[in-house]
Amino acid sequence: MAQQGNDIRYLTPINIETKKKKYCRFKKARIKYIDYKDAEFLLKFVNDQGKILPRRITGTSTKFQKKISRAIKRARHLALLPFVTDLLK
Amino acid sequence: MARRYETVFIMTPVLSDDQAKETVQKFKKFLTEKGAEIKHEESWGLKKLAYPIQKKTTGFYHLFEFEAEGSIVSELEVNYKRDERVIRYLTVSLDKYGVEFVEKRRKLKSEKVKEDGKKETEV
Numbered sequence: 001m002a003q004q005g006n007d008i009r010y011l012t013p014i015n016i017e018t019k020k021k022k023y024c025r026f027k028k029a030r031i032k033y034i035d036y037k038d039a040e041f042l043l044k045f046v047n048d049q050g051k052i053l054p055r056r057i058t059g060t061s062t063k064f065q066k067k068i069s070r071a072i073k074r075a076r077h078l079a080l081l082p083f084v085t086d087l088l089k
Numbered sequence: 090m091a092r093r094y095e096t097v098f099i100m101t102p103v104l105s106d107d108q109a110k111e112t113v114q115k116f117k118k119f120l121t122e123k124g125a126e127i128k129h130e131e132s133w134g135l136k137k138l139a140y141p142i143q144k145k146t147t148g149f150y151h152l153f154e155f156e157a158e159g160s161i162v163s164e165l166e167v168n169y170k171r172d173e174r175v176i177r178y179l180t181v182s183l184d185k186y187g188v189e190f191v192e193k194r195r196k197l198k199s200e201k202v203k204e205d206g207k208k209e210t211e212v
Contacts, residue, residue: 079138
Protein backbone atom coordinates (compact mmCIF):
# COMPACT_ATOMS: atom_id res chain seq x y z
CA MET A 1 0.00 0.00 0.00
CA ALA A 2 2.84 2.31 0.79
CA GLN A 3 4.25 1.80 -2.67
CA GLN A 4 1.21 3.18 -4.34
CA GLY A 5 1.89 6.58 -2.91
CA ASN A 6 5.41 6.59 -4.32
CA ASP A 7 4.36 5.86 -7.87
CA ILE A 8 5.48 8.58 -10.21
CA ARG A 9 2.85 9.67 -12.62
CA TYR A 10 3.63 11.30 -15.91
CA LEU A 11 1.34 13.63 -17.70
CA THR A 12 2.80 12.74 -21.05
CA PRO A 13 4.01 9.26 -21.89
CA ILE A 14 7.77 9.06 -21.47
CA ASN A 15 9.82 8.89 -24.59
CA ILE A 16 11.46 5.52 -24.78
CA GLU A 17 13.97 5.68 -27.57
CA THR A 18 12.90 3.30 -30.23
CA LYS A 19 15.65 2.17 -32.54
CA LYS A 20 15.17 3.09 -36.13
CA LYS A 21 14.86 0.06 -38.30
CA LYS A 22 17.93 -0.47 -40.42
CA TYR A 23 17.48 -1.04 -44.08
CA CYS A 24 19.61 -1.98 -47.00
CA ARG A 25 20.30 1.18 -48.94
CA PHE A 26 21.04 -0.72 -52.13
CA LYS A 27 17.71 -2.46 -52.12
CA LYS A 28 15.96 0.78 -51.35
CA ALA A 29 17.73 2.79 -54.02
CA ARG A 30 17.73 -0.16 -56.43
CA ILE A 31 21.45 0.00 -56.99
CA LYS A 32 22.57 -3.10 -58.82
CA TYR A 33 26.26 -2.57 -59.33
CA ILE A 34 28.80 -1.23 -56.89
CA ASP A 35 31.67 0.55 -58.57
CA TYR A 36 35.14 -0.05 -57.16
CA LYS A 37 36.45 3.11 -58.79
CA ASP A 38 34.27 5.38 -56.68
CA ALA A 39 36.41 5.57 -53.55
CA GLU A 40 34.37 8.34 -51.99
CA PHE A 41 31.26 6.23 -51.99
CA LEU A 42 33.06 3.22 -50.56
CA LEU A 43 34.29 5.38 -47.68
CA LYS A 44 30.80 5.11 -46.22
CA PHE A 45 31.40 1.43 -45.58
CA VAL A 46 34.74 1.59 -43.83
CA ASN A 47 35.66 2.90 -40.41
CA ASP A 48 38.37 5.49 -39.87
CA GLN A 49 41.04 2.84 -39.85
CA GLY A 50 39.95 1.72 -43.29
CA LYS A 51 38.35 -1.49 -42.09
CA ILE A 52 35.16 -2.73 -43.67
CA LEU A 53 32.16 -2.12 -41.44
CA PRO A 54 30.02 -5.12 -40.53
CA ARG A 55 26.49 -5.59 -41.76
CA ARG A 56 25.11 -5.18 -38.31
CA ILE A 57 26.19 -1.54 -38.32
CA THR A 58 25.45 -0.50 -41.89
CA GLY A 59 22.31 -2.59 -42.28
CA THR A 60 23.30 -3.77 -45.74
CA SER A 61 21.83 -7.05 -46.93
CA THR A 62 24.09 -10.08 -47.36
CA LYS A 63 23.96 -9.89 -51.11
CA PHE A 64 25.26 -6.36 -51.23
CA GLN A 65 27.67 -6.71 -48.33
CA LYS A 66 29.51 -9.25 -50.45
CA LYS A 67 29.59 -6.86 -53.38
CA ILE A 68 30.75 -4.01 -51.19
CA SER A 69 33.58 -5.98 -49.69
CA ARG A 70 34.67 -7.06 -53.14
CA ALA A 71 34.58 -3.47 -54.39
CA ILE A 72 36.56 -2.24 -51.39
CA LYS A 73 39.17 -4.90 -51.87
CA ARG A 74 39.53 -3.99 -55.52
CA ALA A 75 39.85 -0.34 -54.63
CA ARG A 76 42.55 -1.19 -52.13
CA HIS A 77 44.48 -3.11 -54.76
CA LEU A 78 44.44 -0.04 -56.99
CA ALA A 79 45.55 2.21 -54.13
CA LEU A 80 42.28 4.11 -54.22
CA LEU A 81 41.66 3.09 -50.61
CA PRO A 82 44.31 2.33 -47.99
CA PHE A 83 44.75 -1.07 -46.42
CA VAL A 84 45.54 0.40 -43.02
CA THR A 85 45.58 3.97 -41.74
CA ASP A 86 44.55 6.22 -38.94
CA LEU A 87 42.18 9.11 -39.24
CA LEU A 88 40.88 8.30 -42.67
CA LYS A 89 37.89 10.57 -42.28
CA MET B 90 31.76 -15.95 -76.29
CA ALA B 91 33.10 -12.46 -76.04
CA ARG B 92 32.72 -10.74 -72.72
CA ARG B 93 33.05 -7.23 -71.49
CA TYR B 94 36.14 -6.43 -69.47
CA GLU B 95 37.46 -3.42 -67.72
CA THR B 96 41.11 -2.92 -66.96
CA VAL B 97 42.83 -0.23 -64.94
CA PHE B 98 46.58 0.12 -64.65
CA ILE B 99 48.91 2.48 -62.86
CA MET B 100 52.11 3.74 -64.45
CA THR B 101 55.10 5.12 -62.59
CA PRO B 102 55.17 8.89 -62.05
CA VAL B 103 58.75 9.13 -63.32
CA LEU B 104 57.46 8.99 -66.90
CA SER B 105 56.96 12.16 -68.86
CA ASP B 106 53.55 12.81 -70.36
CA ASP B 107 54.73 11.60 -73.74
CA GLN B 108 56.16 8.41 -72.30
CA ALA B 109 52.92 7.74 -70.47
CA LYS B 110 50.98 8.27 -73.65
CA GLU B 111 53.32 5.92 -75.45
CA THR B 112 52.73 3.20 -72.85
CA VAL B 113 49.00 3.60 -73.18
CA GLN B 114 49.33 3.44 -76.93
CA LYS B 115 51.31 0.23 -76.65
CA PHE B 116 48.60 -1.52 -74.67
CA LYS B 117 45.90 -0.13 -76.88
CA LYS B 118 47.70 -1.50 -79.90
CA PHE B 119 48.12 -4.86 -78.20
CA LEU B 120 44.40 -5.08 -77.46
CA THR B 121 43.25 -4.08 -80.91
CA GLU B 122 45.73 -6.41 -82.56
CA LYS B 123 44.43 -9.31 -80.53
CA GLY B 124 40.95 -8.58 -81.77
CA ALA B 125 39.53 -6.76 -78.79
CA GLU B 126 37.06 -4.03 -79.39
CA ILE B 127 37.83 -1.03 -77.20
CA LYS B 128 34.58 0.46 -76.05
CA HIS B 129 35.87 3.17 -73.85
CA GLU B 130 39.09 4.70 -72.65
CA GLU B 131 39.75 7.01 -69.76
CA SER B 132 42.82 8.69 -68.41
CA TRP B 133 42.65 9.81 -64.80
CA GLY B 134 45.99 11.57 -64.96
CA LEU B 135 48.49 11.73 -62.15
CA LYS B 136 46.80 10.66 -58.92
CA LYS B 137 47.98 10.29 -55.39
CA LEU B 138 48.14 6.68 -54.19
CA ALA B 139 46.49 5.71 -50.93
CA TYR B 140 49.72 3.94 -49.93
CA PRO B 141 53.17 3.82 -51.52
CA ILE B 142 53.77 1.23 -54.25
CA GLN B 143 57.41 0.55 -55.09
CA LYS B 144 58.27 3.61 -53.00
CA LYS B 145 56.16 5.84 -55.20
CA THR B 146 53.35 7.96 -53.87
CA THR B 147 51.74 8.99 -57.14
CA GLY B 148 50.92 7.33 -60.43
CA PHE B 149 49.25 7.75 -63.80
CA TYR B 150 45.96 5.88 -63.91
CA HIS B 151 44.49 4.64 -67.12
CA LEU B 152 41.34 2.68 -67.85
CA PHE B 153 40.32 0.56 -70.83
CA GLU B 154 36.95 -1.00 -71.35
CA PHE B 155 36.87 -3.64 -74.04
CA GLU B 156 34.99 -6.59 -75.40
CA ALA B 157 37.01 -9.71 -76.17
CA GLU B 158 37.51 -13.41 -75.64
CA GLY B 159 38.63 -14.40 -72.18
CA SER B 160 41.98 -15.75 -73.33
CA ILE B 161 43.17 -12.24 -74.05
CA VAL B 162 43.12 -11.28 -70.39
CA SER B 163 45.97 -13.50 -69.29
CA GLU B 164 48.07 -12.34 -72.23
CA LEU B 165 47.36 -8.74 -71.32
CA GLU B 166 48.36 -9.33 -67.73
CA VAL B 167 51.60 -11.01 -68.77
CA ASN B 168 52.30 -7.88 -70.77
CA TYR B 169 51.58 -5.72 -67.76
CA LYS B 170 53.96 -7.75 -65.67
CA ARG B 171 56.74 -7.52 -68.20
CA ASP B 172 56.41 -3.79 -68.55
CA GLU B 173 58.43 -1.98 -65.92
CA ARG B 174 56.44 1.19 -66.35
CA VAL B 175 53.30 -0.44 -65.00
CA ILE B 176 53.33 -0.70 -61.22
CA ARG B 177 49.81 -2.02 -60.63
CA TYR B 178 46.97 -3.38 -62.74
CA LEU B 179 43.51 -4.81 -62.30
CA THR B 180 41.27 -6.48 -64.84
CA VAL B 181 37.69 -7.34 -64.04
CA SER B 182 34.91 -8.81 -66.12
CA LEU B 183 31.65 -6.91 -66.06
CA ASP B 184 28.36 -8.64 -65.44
CA LYS B 185 25.17 -7.36 -67.02
CA TYR B 186 24.64 -4.83 -64.25
CA GLY B 187 28.23 -3.70 -64.61
CA VAL B 188 27.79 -3.12 -68.32
CA GLU B 189 24.61 -1.19 -67.63
CA PHE B 190 26.39 0.87 -65.00
CA VAL B 191 29.41 1.82 -67.08
CA GLU B 192 27.23 2.78 -70.01
CA LYS B 193 25.11 4.98 -67.81
CA ARG B 194 28.19 6.53 -66.27
CA ARG B 195 29.62 7.30 -69.67
CA LYS B 196 26.40 8.94 -70.75
CA LEU B 197 26.31 11.10 -67.65
CA LYS B 198 29.89 12.11 -68.20
CA SER B 199 29.42 13.05 -71.82
CA GLU B 200 26.36 15.09 -70.89
CA LYS B 201 28.36 16.86 -68.23
CA VAL B 202 31.11 17.67 -70.70
CA LYS B 203 28.52 19.02 -73.08
CA GLU B 204 26.99 21.18 -70.39
CA ASP B 205 30.35 22.51 -69.38
CA GLY B 206 31.06 23.35 -73.00
CA LYS B 207 27.76 25.18 -73.21
CA LYS B 208 28.46 27.16 -70.10
CA GLU B 209 31.82 28.18 -71.39
CA THR B 210 30.36 29.37 -74.65
CA GLU B 211 27.65 31.26 -72.78
CA VAL B 212 30.21 33.01 -70.65
